[in-house]
Amino acid sequence: xxxxxxxxQVARPVDPDTEGLLVKDVVADLERIQxxxxxxxxxxxxxxxxxxxxxxxxxxxxxxxGHRIFVNPVLSPSGPxxxxxxxxxxxxxxxxxxxxxxxxxxxxxxxxLVPFEMALDGMAARVAQxxxxxxxxxxxxxxxxxxxxxxxRGRLAEISRGAGExxxxxx
Ligand SMILES: [Zn+2]
Numbered sequence: 001x002x003x004x005x006x007x008x009q010v011a012r013p014v015d016p017d018t019e020g021l022l023v024k025d026v027v028a029d030l031e032r033i034q035x036x037x038x039x040x041x042x043x044x045x046x047x048x049x050x051x052x053x054x055x056x057x058x059x060x061x062x063x064x065x066g067h068r069i070f071v072n073p074v075l076s077p078s079g080p081x082x083x084x085x086x087x088x089x090x091x092x093x094x095x096x097x098x099x100x101x102x103x104x105x106x107x108x109x110x111x112x113l114v115p116f117e118m119a120l121d122g123m124a125a126r127v128a129q130x131x132x133x134x135x136x137x138x139x140x141x142x143x144x145x146x147x148x149x150x151x152x153r154g155r156l157a158e159i160s161r162g163a164g165e166x167x168x169x170x171x
Pocket of ligand 1 (some may be wrong): 087134
């Protein structure tokens with residue numbers, strides 16, 4: 001949730017030689033929470049893990065050809081900018097138009113740490129960029145114009161305070 005420090009940090013890459021088990025644990029958590037939340041994607045920092053891993057929901061995004069887990073992804077966006085509404089599990093109740101490049105080349109490791117590469121466009125390219133932003137501590141609201149950000153400031157502060165209170169309750 002917005003307000004959680006890990007959401008604002010740059011996540012670290014996974015070491016594929018030594019961290020296979022850690023990746024399996026994080027992937028299992030991502031898949032479990034993804035099932036509960038039914039979003040189009042989920043990034044490790046959203047579940048409190050500062051690692052460069054995200055999940056895209058391949059059942060909703062057939063262009064992924066079954067690829068679901070992206071570890072240490074590298075994105076090369078291209079193509080004309082495209083505007084579309086986005087929301088985020090970590091910023092509940094906020095939906096805003098975001099402009100992003102429409103095409104993307106992605107290289108990553110899969111859940112078994114095998115490298116792959118794919119070209120994406122449309123919704124899949126958008127969701128991949130949204131999730132990859134999470135790995136760099138960036139939220140979609142950061143990509144809005146300054147006026148929209150100003151208008152949302154109160155709402156975002158409210159969500160952050162809520163997350164802070166929830167943290168205090170847990171400890
Ligand atoms: Zn998000």
